[in-house]
Structure formats: structure tokens, C-alpha cells
Amino acid sequence: MATLLQVKDLQTQFFTSAGTVKAVDGISYSVEEGETVAIVGESGCGKSVGALSLLRLIPDPPGRIVGGRILFQGTDLLTLPDEEMRNVRGRDIAMVFQEPMTSLNPVLTIGRQLTETLVHHRSMNARQAQARAVELLDMVGISDPERRLLQYPHHFSGGMRQRVMIAMALSCEPKLIIADEPTTALDVTIQAQILELMKDLTKRLGVALIVITHNLGVVARYADRVNVMYAGKIIERGLAAEIYRNPSHPYTLGLLASVPRLDQRRGERLVPIEGQPPDLTLLDDGCAFRPRCRFAVDRCNHATPVLETVGEAHLSACWEHANLQRSAETVS
């Protein structure tokens, strides 16, 4: 499989009155054609800003992409003129947002919103676009598509709106879809419907998918590869199975120990990560996780760890990664 997307040392900062927020602080990762990559982290870790940066949707001011390269099929998106970038959005890279309630325009019909991209990117006439829209709604499992196209977003439930969003994302047969917390606002049975639909369609159509989520269960069920983010940096990367079996960063280790699991009997105590995530305006030269880390050593105060290989296709940004497993055993 060929590499579809390569993000190299991407840095996005927000310039606020409280100081410069390094929301994304030098992340690098790649996405192969047709694979599903998850970006996991808690609120404020930079996962959404990183995704919006890919499409150059960062509001400027206050934000700006200050460094790095985003190579999509060999072209650096950061050097494209605005006009050409507009053609990439929706046509080559599509996005599904978290809030199906606010990401559709309430005063336009579903049909109008769905055909807009087709007319713009595919130069279809109204009739062709209409026919394609019917096909798309049918594909995402919305019954009676002809009638539904004439309706407005408020006629649709949350799950149905998210299906419309997916239909829109797929409309121009993009190579890559970025889904930012696509199911967080939905009920669990609807979440399962939407995720199965996305998995099924991306597999069938060979579309690569970047899923941004905080839900470790969703990652375990759907992702091929995982990037874990903390305080604007990727701190661990690897195949999903490998990350869960052999977490090699104290933060990943902590996350896995702190989630209650459906298959765990009552009475087992959770091991939370103590403390709070750091203020991104106040980061220093050391590791951002060290105040909450039970493995921290003196070196962590002075130097930010970089991603190092710890196993096959498995990287961790921790000075102490070699000692984690051993220490974890002594602790337990």
C-alpha cells in the first residue's frame, strides 16, 4: 500500500492574550491508503486542532500553522494557493464533524447541502447531482431518499444527521475522510450503527480514515493503527493490538488502567492518572506528562523525550520506556 498522507513536524499555535498556546507541537504521522488510523487523547491535547490543520481550517487569527509539512499524495497542502486548497477540501479529503446538530445548515434542505459539493467539485448538473444524492442517502441507510432530500436538518434525528454527514463526506469519492469524534454525541446503539457503517463503507470504497476520539473502546474495535496524543505531541504510536497489549508510555498505561471496562467485574478499583492536564501556555523543556507520571526521573525535567522505537512499528516518547513494564510489575 502506498502512503497517502504524511504529516511532518506539524506545529499549530494560537496567539492569545494569555500567551502562545502550542496546541499542536511538532507531530508527525502517516496514513496509508485505505487504512484506519486513530488519534486518541483527552480534551485539549490537540487532536482536533491537528485534524483541522490538515484541511487548513484553523481560524486565523488567533491560530496559525507555524511549521511543518502536510504531504497529501506528494503535494504539500501548506504551500497550495487558497483556491486549490478549496478543491482539495471535500473532493480529496472530506471531514465528518462531531456535532451533527450544528454541522448542517438549518435553513437549507438536505438535498441542497448534499448536491452543493457535487455541483462544485464534480461539475454535475442539477439532475445528475440529484440522482447521485439519492444514491448516497440510500448507501448510508436512509430510507425513502427522494422524499428525505426535500427535508430540513431538523426533521432528522442525531444519528440520521450523522448519516447525512457521512453521505456528504463520501459524495465526491475522497481518498481520505477525517472523522472528528463522529459518535460522541450519539447514543451507544446509534454509535455502533454509525461506526459499522463507516467501517463498512471505507473498506468497500477503499477510503482511508482518520478517527479522532477519546474513546479507547472505539479505537480497539475499529482502528488499524493508533497515535496517542498528550499536550500537543504524539507520545506513542503503533498497531492497535500492540498498543493495548504492550503500552509503552506511562500516559497510555495510565489511560488503559483508568477506564472502567464492560467485561470487568465489579469491585476492581480503577487506577486514575492523578493531577490535571498541563496548561499549554506554560510548557517548559521537560516532558509535559512528568507532573502526573509515577515513573518520572530527573532527566524528564530537562529534556523532552522524542519518539523512539520500542518494538516492531511501535514508538514511544518516554525516557523510561524500557523500565515501564518492570516497574509496573513491581508496583502491582
Place this chain on the structure above:
Amino acid sequence: MSSASPVSKNSEQPLVQVRGLKKHFPVNEGAVISRTVGHVKAVDGVSFDIMKGETLGLVGESGCGKTTTGRCILMLEQLTEGQILFDGVDLATLDQKGRIALRRDIQVIFQDPYSSLNPRMKIGQIIAEPMRVHGIEPDPNRRAARVVELLSVCGLNPKFADRYPHEMSGGQRQRVGIARALSLNPQFIVCDEPVSALDVSIQAQVINLMEDLRNEFDLTFLFVAHDLSVVRHLCHRVAVMYLGKLVEIAECDELFDNPQHPYTKALLAAVPIPDPEIEKNREHSVMKGEIPSPMNPPSGCVFHPRCPVAVESCSTGLPELREIGPGHLVACTEV
């Protein structure tokens, strides 16, 4: 009460008894001359008990009536039908004075730590307010001392008493909400999605805090939540609601290891487990359709349009809760 009501066999009297609870909200149309065109049957005939010291989980998807059930117990809603007894006393028989007195014993922790704290009050005032209202600790100095005590019980720095809510993170605010609920030494707390707005690493801190407090103060919880993994971790017994009705209730491990109602099964199958090895071997069957409108619920068993095992009689007969094992009740004729 029918013999199939989930009344415990224990000779001890339950702390909370809910009997045939119904709460229907009228739907009005017309701006000038308003008339009622229908009812949303938010809660439609729900019965359960909560024993002293027990944590009952009430789960279901949005719109199933779990929050409304909690609000009815908190005396925030007028019941349409049914009875709620607290410590043997029917809440409907209480006069104004009796109700106010009882509110000391029944407290609440809300979901959203942002909107449930008054942004113009300091944390100390927020925690002290229930004591002031109920005339407990009338002496301001002793009240302040109690605030400090509550803050430290909930794992917060006593200095936070002088801060405003906006100076705190979500997890810290939720701890304030818990401290406020504890300020009156209640017996019973309704927790309405108390951790769903929090990040995972913070969520675990708050869950552990709630467990510790439950043990320390011998508290009884009604834990309303949609996150089944959290419910499994915290609750002694679990009740599953769908469209205003109780469909299954059982001991926690029994419900999760041996679910019987088709809706419970579908709900559990939909929750992903954070372990790719396990996920690979799980069946990912997806429940079709969406929750019907509670204004016009399906006839017969409300779940039958989405049910994989429905037979013809399901669309006419209303299934009663019946006991299929010790303390395990299911409202399904096909089990």
C-alpha cells in the same frame, strides 16, 4: 402490586420504593389558545426498590425516561400516577414543611459541572448554601469550617473556597458538586450522569471518590447513566429502561454476564471493550432502527419494532416484568 413487581424479598424495608411511577408531559399546540394535543409518556409504569447502602444503576439511551425517574424521586416533578416512598413515607402525602425537611436526606449530583454551579458565587458559598437554607450550622465560622472539611473530603484544596467556578477544571467542579450534595449529610443521592462530561483520566478520579464516599458515609445512590462500563463498575444492581418502561433488572454481574432481554443484549453488544484482541472475536451485530417517539409509542411491547426475536403477539400484548432467576426480572415473553 402484581406478584412480578421487582420488590425485594429482603425483610428489611427498602430506603426508596417506586411503585407504578408514571410521568406524562402534555404536548401543547397553539400560541394563543393552547390545547393539549398529546402526551409524552416519559415514564410509563416503573417500579423498583433501592435498599439502604445500595447503588442502583438506571441505564438506557436518551429519551428513555431515566432522568425523569430521578427527577420524580427528587420531588422536582409532579407524578402523573404511582407512588414514591422514602423510608416508608409516601412523598405525595407530605406537606410543604415535610418536603423541605426531606430534601435534607435526598440530594442530587448533576451531569454538567459547568451549568450546575452558579458562576457568580464562590465555591465556599456554593457548598455552604444548602446548610444556610436548611439552618444547619447557623454560625458562619462553623459553617466555614464545615466547608473546609467537605472540600478536603472531596480531595480539593481548602483554598478553593475563595475561588469562583471558572477558575476550576471540570473534574474539580464535579468534586464541588459532590461536596455540595454531601453538605447536608444526606442518606440518598441521585447521581444524574455524574461523570459523563469528564475526560477518562479525570473520570476515574471522580468514580473512585464516589466509591470512597459511599463507603465512608454509608450512602445510597441512584446512579443514572448511559455509560454501561461505568455502571458495571459502580453499581450493585442495574435496571434497564427503554421508552419509559423498565425492561430488565438484576444484580450487576448477573445482568452483564447473563443479559436476557433482547434490548439489554443489544445495548451490551454495542459497547466496545478497550481491547482489540477481545473485540476481534466479538460479534458486532447492530440493532436496527432508532428509538420511536415517546409521544406515540408502539403498541404492545414498546421494543418490538426493533426486536430481533419479536413474534406476532409482541405487537399486542404488554409484557409484564417476571422473575426468571433470584432477583432477575425481565419484561419479555420470549425469554
